[in-house]
Amino acid sequence: MNCHLDENQVEYYRTNGFVVIDDFLSAEELEHWRETVIYAVARRNGRKMPGKNLKTGEADGINEDAAYYGKVFDQLLNLWQTDEGVKELMLDDRIGKMAADLAGVEGIRIWHDQALFKRPWANPTSWHLDTPFWSFSDRKALSIWVALDDATLENGCLFFIPGSCHETTFENKGIGKNMDSIFEVYPQFLRTNAVKAPMKAGSCSFHNGLTIHGANANMTSGFRRAMTCAYMPDGNTFNGTANILPEEYLKTLSLEDPLNNDAQNPLIYHR
Ligand SMILES: O=C(O)CCC(=O)C(=O)O
Numbered sequence: 001m002n003c004h005l006d007e008n009q010v011e012y013y014r015t016n017g018f019v020v021i022d023d024f025l026s027a028e029e030l031e032h033w034r035e036t037v038i039y040a041v042a043r044r045n046g047r048k049m050p051g052k053n054l055k056t057g058e059a060d061g062i063n064e065d066a067a068y069y070g071k072v073f074d075q076l077l078n079l080w081q082t083d084e085g086v087k088e089l090m091l092d093d094r095i096g097k098m099a100a101d102l103a104g105v106e107g108i109r110i111w112h113d114q115a116l117f118k119r120p121w122a123n124p125t126s127w128h129l130d131t132p133f134w135s136f137s138d139r140k141a142l143s144i145w146v147a148l149d150d151a152t153l154e155n156g157c158l159f160f161i162p163g164s165c166h167e168t169t170f171e172n173k174g175i176g177k178n179m180d181s182i183f184e185v186y187p188q189f190l191r192t193n194a195v196k197a198p199m200k201a202g203s204c205s206f207h208n209g210l211t212i213h214g215a216n217a218n219m220t221s222g223f224r225r226a227m228t229c230a231y232m233p234d235g236n237t238f239n240g241t242a243n244i245l246p247e248e249y250l251k252t253l254s255l256e257d258p259l260n261n262d263a264q265n266p267l268i269y270h271r
């Protein structure tokens with residue numbers, strides 16, 4: 001695993017709110033990630049996340065049009081909680097250190113992992129922010145996105161609005177049918193050139209959860225599969241948003257309680 005970050009990469013991330021790391025996984029590691037994730041996804045039988053009876057493509061109360069959203073990607077969350085192989089991949093402290101170094105924080109917890117598989121002919125992923133969906137509010141929260149297939153302009157690679165994380169707030173738009181809704185909230189970026197992030201399988205990107213980002217439709221007959229993980233800097237507190245927290249745990253939480261439950265949000269790295 002190419003887990004070394006040089007100063008230029010950290011600087012690039014801090015300036016632009018994302019960074020692409022080529023050849024993150026070796027060929028053998030990629031094969032292992034692919035097999036592990038595909039197996040874990042298959043075992044879910046479409047069930048989106050542990051603790052909720054929701055299937056991919058069903059309304060989740062966040063994205064308005066379930067039928068449309070279900071064709072953006074198959075989204076399976078917290079595979080680390082239901083599959084030992086994925087758990088081993090996701091709890092890797094080398095990745096935790098990369099996330100902590102980029103964010104410039106002391107410790108990193110998993111918020112949630114998610115497999116995001118664009119099927120052949122999938123809808124685009126409209127421009128959006130991530131962090132406003134989550135149950136804590138931290139301008140440094142971020143995600144890794146690992147390409148399990150080559151992600152190309154044709155099959156739905158990611159795009160970023162560079163530097164947007166420095167100006168966005170926690171106002172968001174869902175991943176809906178209109179690509180451009182987020183620009184109603186942040187019109188200052190209407191004329192910004194997006195940066196494309198095609199990646200070879202095994203490469204990855206990190207992006208700040210407040211960087212405006214999206215992805216193309218899949219214009220091909222093949223899959224565009226990615227494994228991702230969202231990270232919460234250690235020390236965050238509950239902001240009242242349920243997001244993916246299980247009912248049982250939510251019942252125990254009051255506003256501003258620390259989110260430090262290792263069974264839900266494991267600390268994968270601390271300095
Ligand atoms: O894979 C995609 O199409 C979108 C990914 C994304 O929005 C994310 O990882 O935050």
Ligand SMILES: [Fe+2]
Nearest residue numbers: 128129130213
């Ligand atoms: Fe996102």
